[in-house]
Amino acid sequence: MAGKDLPVSPLALPLPAMPPVAGLRLGSGRAEIRYKAREDVTMMVFPAGTTVAGVFTKNKCPGAPIDWCRAALKGGKARALVVTAGNSNVFTGKAGRQTCSDTAKAMAGLAGCKPTEVFLASTGVIGEKLPTEKLLAALPPLFGKLDEDGWAGAASAIMTTDTFPKGATRTAQIGDTTVTVSGIAKGSGMIAPDMATMLCFLATDAKVPAAALQAILAKGTQKSFNCVTVDSDTSTSDTVLLFATGAARHPRVPAEGGKMLKDFARAVHEVLMDLALMVARDGEGAQKLIQIDVTGAVSAKSAHRIAMSIANSPLVKTAIAGEDANWGRIVMAVGKAGEPADRDLLSVAIGGTWMAREGAVVTGYDETPVIAHMKGRDVRIEVDLALGRGKATAWTCDLTHGYIDINGSYRS
Amino acid sequence: MAGKDLPVSPLALPLPAMPPVAGLRLGSGRAEIRYKAREDVTMMVFPAGTTVAGVFTKNKCPGAPIDWCRAALKGGKARALVVTAGNSNVFTGKAGRQTCSDTAKAMAGLAGCKPTEVFLASTGVIGEKLPTEKLLAALPPLFGKLDEDGWAGAASAIMTTDTFPKGATRTAQIGDTTVTVSGIAKGSGMIAPDMATMLCFLATDAKVPAAALQAILAKGTQKSFNCVTVDSDTSTSDTVLLFATGAARHPRVPAEGGKMLKDFARAVHEVLMDLALMVARDGEGAQKLIQIDVTGAVSAKSAHRIAMSIANSPLVKTAIAGEDANWGRIVMAVGKAGEPADRDLLSVAIGGTWMAREGAVVTGYDETPVIAHMKGRDVRIEVDLALGRGKATAWTCDLTHGYIDINGSYRS
Structure with missing residues (x-):
């Protein structure tokens, strides 16, 4: 919320210690898209071989970044994520699509990947053109300072009217190997069924085929975010993405996933549930x-x-x-x-x-x-x-x- | 609301002059069901031959009076209406059904009709037993003071959190005869699609077969109350009833109604529309x-x-x-x-x-x-x-x- 000092929700929970997810480097920085006195851009960069799953809003008038992610998701591979707060790039017509395309190209140039391996999300005001040049200018310096420990900064930089940063983390066993599942989310109005939060990003070092990852994410979302509502209004930007870097050294997971991923699915579900409840805890004006x-x-x-x-x-x-x-x-x-x-x-x-x-x-x-x-x-x-x-x-x-x-x- | 002095809605409209509807006698009185310092019972009595149409809430947990009216409506005839404010007689189990039955019997005794020709409606708090004995005690004195000019008192006595009484009236031509259509309504929370207001009662001196009356009311409601919402919450008590006393001396209307009722239907629709907009104007907290x-x-x-x-x-x-x-x-x-x-x-x-x-x-x-x-x-x-x-x-x-x-x- 630009310029407003909202009191922290009385239902707030502290951000847990967020350990590194092997393979992932992330960070946050300032593009001054709308907010002038805080970080508003978040970046994640993933190693080659990272798979991705996504669930998006069912709103029939989604933002340009949703269109972009839906198309990119077809490849099942991800190398980078760029998130902006303050302007949702929704209902911005041709200019909005151009912003997505330009941002993905610029990010691809930095990460050394294809634009279609770059995922994008934006949250904030609808119907105003996103100042692309400010965003593009912010990307190289941010790319230069990414590290494994950027979770806390990222959890704050994606916020809009949220009053506290939201993060959750779990470990799971795949075979004898321990993997990590961590995630961040932001609310906190326009929260309703059919994909509830505005933005949520998870990462894991597990090596999971995209189809199996998608099945686990879809099921987990159904039982968590889709059971949370703040005001019945369904956002045009709702996005949940789960990235699997594959940096963990566990036995190979078959394409269909199966039993081997049971504990992993439990961990993903728990992280989603934690974050979904934090979104309800930070519902605008929430006291209970x-x-x-x-x-x-x-x-x-x-x-x-x-x-x-x-x-x-x-x-x-x-x-x-x-x-x-x-x-x-x-x-x-x-x-x-x-x-x-x-x-x-x-x-x-x-x-x-x-x-x-x-x-x-x-x-x-x-x-x-x-x-x-x-x-x-x-x-x-x-x-x-x-x-x-x-x-x-x-x-x-x-x-x-x-x-x-x-x-x-x-x-x- | 009991004991609260809510400021009158800035969107309030004055109650129009409500002329008598030939054949109808009505009035209001005190039963102190919940409110102690105002009238809370409304009564209408109709001559033999009065037809009736009704539209009710689609809420799956309706109040006992809704069940009663749905059953009574099958006969298509009405001789009396009793409305209470302050307690909705909803979710009151067997006691609630007994209240309906006892009230209808007492009213039938006064009006000289069958209990199934008595219509009932209640509005107010859900889940509390309605003190039937207080209501029954209030009926005879109220019956004794009914007259043709009770509209204004009735419009006020049916209110709960409403901040102004709501009434509308029109005339229409049936053949060469002028008939009157008048109505009152109350809102003003729990107002949503699928039968929007909590209570609305219309009366006309036209002589209209019940089936034709029902068709006109159903169509009019669809275009008026069902296009109004205050808070998306669908009441358990929503009721619209239209009584036609038949006291006007116009040519006989065929069972199916038809062209002869075109102007009458226009008048009914206009009264419904006026009242529906007044309900929106008195939506709880409404400023616009x-x-x-x-x-x-x-x-x-x-x-x-x-x-x-x-x-x-x-x-x-x-x-x-x-x-x-x-x-x-x-x-x-x-x-x-x-x-x-x-x-x-x-x-x-x-x-x-x-x-x-x-x-x-x-x-x-x-x-x-x-x-x-x-x-x-x-x-x-x-x-x-x-x-x-x-x-x-x-x-x-x-x-x-x-x-x-x-x-x-x-x-x-």
Whole structure:
């Protein structure tokens, strides 16, 4: 957020120590694209042989960098990534495509690769031309100072209205070899289903064929970012990329991946989940992290839709902001999802206290423990539909005056 | 809202003079169901032969009164309506059904009709038992003071967080006879597509067969209330009822209605449209009324979905609250609708100034007239997709601190 000093989210988590990922060099620098007093360009450079997987926004009006990455992803190989913050290069027409092409060419010249092996992402204001010359001028000095330890700088340089940098790291075993999976992400408005965060970049030193990498990333994203929402608005720039440098010395992984990658997939999923929850924790104006567990739906898909309907309801989110145990609004949000639900079988709990069972308030219901739970930072909602075995979990944050403050004057 | 003195919406309109509808007697009184210092019960009584049409929420967890009305509507005849404010009798289990049945029986005893000719509606808090005995005690004195001029009292007695009473009236010709169509409505949170307002009641002295009445109401609702949204939350109580007393002396209308009802349908539609816009004008926290015109979509349905996606976007609505001509967010909302859209053909205008044409900002774009327009109370957004001939209009209000204030402590 240009020039604004937003208070750090009360739900913020510290950036963990981010160890090097063998093969990866990264760093951040200043191009002054929009922000004048902070770093706004991030660069990653990968060794030859690096494979890549990607998941992108389903918004029908995506930014030029999304088009660029979708095309580049077809090759399955990556040698560099350039990320800018402050201007999303969305709805910039021909100029936007030219910026992508020029940036990729310049980066390819530095990294000694093809432009189609360069990945691009931008986040920030929509509809303003990105000053390409400033970006191009910033690339050579940044390239000159890349090293293995640039994670913390990168996590900060990709932020926009985020109030804290977001990173996560895990190790996994492939055969007898330990590999690292690390990632960074930025939120924190325009966060909704169908690829939730605006930008998220993971890297690993594992050597994984592109197809297997893509399958692991797609599945992990479905269970993490796609279960998080801040405001139901789907960004035009949502991007998750996973780069595998192949620098680790483990036995060869077959093209289809398979059992050998089970622990690796677990690590990727955990990093994605950590980052997705950090995005919810840094939702614009967030004061509380809300977890919604839906059980008893007719299917997992139905449970997911109901959980997201609750997570996206402004009335549920304002009630939680007001620490009001208004479970009637939860019932409303279940009903508006349009999924099979029988009002007279429905049960609702907050903080483990069942307030309503089988379509009516619990006899002798005492609000005291619920109110106590809601005064905390973490609020848990449970809904049981008693129709089947479908279950799902979603996460969101409350809707507060902070959201209005931040978004009522974003560009000023 | 109980005990809260909300400032009247700056978009409020005065209640028009509401002339009597021949055959209808109505009034309002106090049951102290939740509100102690205002009227909270509304009653209408109709002559024998009155037909009725109804449209209800699509929420899958509707209130007990919705179930009651759906069943009663099958008869197509009405003799009375009872409306309560403060408690919606939703998610109240068996007790809620008993309240409906007891209320209908008591009202039928007063009006000299069958319980199935009594219609019921309730609005307010979800999940709390409605104190039936208080309601039943209030019915006889209220019945005793009904007259033809009770519209203004009724328009106020059905309100919850509404800040002004909403009414509209028209006349129409059926043959050479002038008939009256009048209606009242209440909002003003939990307002979303698929039957938008919480409660709306119309009455006419026309003599119209129930099937023809239902067709006119359904079509009118589709073009009015279903094009209005405040917060994307679909109420569990949304109800629109249209009663036709048949007291007017016009030629007999055939069962299927037809041409003879063209002017009558126009009047019904206009009353619905007036009331729907008043609901948007009284959206919780509303400071601006927003009209969204979408053209060039592949179909009218597609245009409607895109218009509603824009109308429901928290980021668009907060930008307008902040008087920020952030058309990038409009592009995002077009894209997130999931309907056919080509980013590079898209054009966006605010207040008649085209800011973006064919996928990029207009050359030499000057924000000055747009900012001037946005400082007003009425904001108009136009989107042209340049794909086909589908068009639609939607209305909403801006998203302000007032919405958070009202909904962060609804029950307190």
